[in-house]
Amino acid sequence: MAYIKWSKVEKRENSNKKLDGDGIFMKFKEGKFRVRCLGEPYEFYQVFIPKKFTKTERDVPVTTPDDDDNPLVKLGFNPTKKLAINVLDRKDENKLKIMRIGPAVYNHIANYFEETGTDPCDKKDGPDILISVEDPGGQARQRKYTVTFLQPTKITKEEAKAIVDAGGLHDLAKHFKASTTEEIEELIDKYELGSVDGSANFDDEDGGQKGSSRSSAKDNDDDDDDDVGAEAGAGDDDDDDYSF
Numbered sequence: 001m002a003y004i005k006w007s008k009v010e011k012r013e014n015s016n017k018k019l020d021g022d023g024i025f026m027k028f029k030e031g032k033f034r035v036r037c038l039g040e041p042y043e044f045y046q047v048f049i050p051k052k053f054t055k056t057e058r059d060v061p062v063t064t065p066d067d068d069d070n071p072l073v074k075l076g077f078n079p080t081k082k083l084a085i086n087v088l089d090r091k092d093e094n095k096l097k098i099m100r101i102g103p104a105v106y107n108h109i110a111n112y113f114e115e116t117g118t119d120p121c122d123k124k125d126g127p128d129i130l131i132s133v134e135d136p137g138g139q140a141r142q143r144k145y146t147v148t149f150l151q152p153t154k155i156t157k158e159e160a161k162a163i164v165d166a167g168g169l170h171d172l173a174k175h176f177k178a179s180t181t182e183e184i185e186e187l188i189d190k191y192e193l194g195s196v197d198g199s200a201n202f203d204d205e206d207g208g209q210k211g212s213s214r215s216s217a218k219d220n221d222d223d224d225d226d227d228v229g230a231e232a233g234a235g236d237d238d239d240d241d242y243s244f
Contacts, residue, residue, distance in 0.1 A: 001042070001043060001044045001045070001065075001066075001173070001176065001177075001178055002042070002043060002173075003039075003040040003041070003042050003043075003172070003173070004040065004041060004042070004043050005040065006041065006109065006110055006113040006119060006120060006121075007113065009041065009043075009083070009106060009109075009110040009113075024096075024097055024098055024170060025097060025098050025099075025100065026087065026089060026097050026098065026099040026100070028131075028133050029133065029135075030133050030134060030135050031132075031133055032091075032130060032131070032132045032133070033089070033091060033130070033131045033132075033133065034089075034090040034091055034128055034129070034130050034131075034150075035087040035088060035089060035090060035099060035128070035129050035131065036087060036088040036090065036126065036127075036128050036129070036153060036155070037085050037086070037087050037099075037109070037120050037121045037126060037129065038085070038086040038087065038088065038096075038121055038123075038155070038163075038169060038244075039085065039086045039121055039169045039172075040085075040121065041083040041084065041085045041106070041121075042083065042084045042085070042172035042173060042176060043081065043082075043083055044063055044081075044082055044083075044084065044176040044178070045063065045064050045065070045066040045079035045080065045081055045082070045178070046061050046062065046063055046064065046079060046080055046082055047061070047062045047064050047070075047072045047077045047078070047079050047080070047198075048060065048061050048062075048080075049061075049062060049072075049077070049187070049191060049193070053191050053192075053193060053196060054191050060187075060191075062179055062184065062187060063176050063177065063178050063179055064079050064178055064179055064184065065178045066079050066081070069181070070181075070184065071181060071184050071185050071188055072184055072188070072193075072198065075188070075193060075194075075196055075197070075198045076196075076197045076198035077198035078198070080102070081102075081103075082100055082101065082102055083100070083101050083102075083106045084098055084099065084100050084101070084172045084175070084176055085098070085099050085101070085121070085172075086098060086099075086169045086170055086172070087099045088159065090128060094159060094162070096162075096163055096166060096169070096170065097170075098170050098172065098175060104143075104144075104145045105131060105145050105147055108147035109129070109147070112127075112149055118152075120149075123154070123155045123160075124152075124154045124155070125152050125154075126152065126153070126155075127149045127150050127151060127152050127153060128149075128150040128151070128153045129147065129148070129149055129150065130147070130148040130149075130150060131145060131146070131147055131148075132145070132146040132147075132148070133145060134146070160243075160244050163244040164244045168244055169244060
């Protein structure tokens with residue numbers, strides 16, 4: 001678990017999961033989302049405990065160490081690599097949020113870096129990113145993402161000041177700190193998972209299937225027809241540096 005450069009992001013096969021969270025987290029659903037990435041991506045690992053075992057409304061996410069000593073791994077649950085990144089949510093008054101993403105999105109961002117040599121989080125040269133979300137047949141488990149890179153959008157001084165005034169970028173290492181072995185064992189006891197085989201496929205109430213923490217979300221490489229402009233940050237020619 002660590003902040004990493006885009007050049008160090010290891011692209012992976014899809015294992016994405018429906019994302020949710022409180023007010024500081026991007027929450028994806030069907031539609032189009034436009035963001036501007038900031039800072040460095042943070043790599044972490046999660047296991048999702050199926051709700052049929054927890055008897056909760058949603059699957060329970062557990063941020064875990066990625067090692068064989070993880071008690072959930074010993075039960076057959078397979079941690080999935082995720083990235084988190086600070087973003088400006090362009091469609092929500094440029095609020096600073098945390099975007100948690102799986103391979104269906106971060107592979108595209110890593111490809112952008114490889115092909116252009118431009119850090120997608122660069123304050124001056126990074127682009128706005130349009131993420132289109134589609135749930136075929138209304139099934140979130142078949143979710144498809146289309147990622148479109150718009151023109152470079154320099155972070156304005158007003159945006160930078162707003163971030164500083166709000167206390168700076170969100171501390172991703174704090175939000176995605178791995179649970180300790182003791183904390184994980186407490187969850188195992190709480191949900192009586194001691195005899196569960198996490199490697200099996202479990203039919204859930206919605207008719208989908210789960211295998212460990214993996215879902216059937218698919219990547220979609222089709223071109224996006226959205227003609228949203230990229231006005232934010234445009235026209236600011238002042239080269240003075242700023243930090244946040």
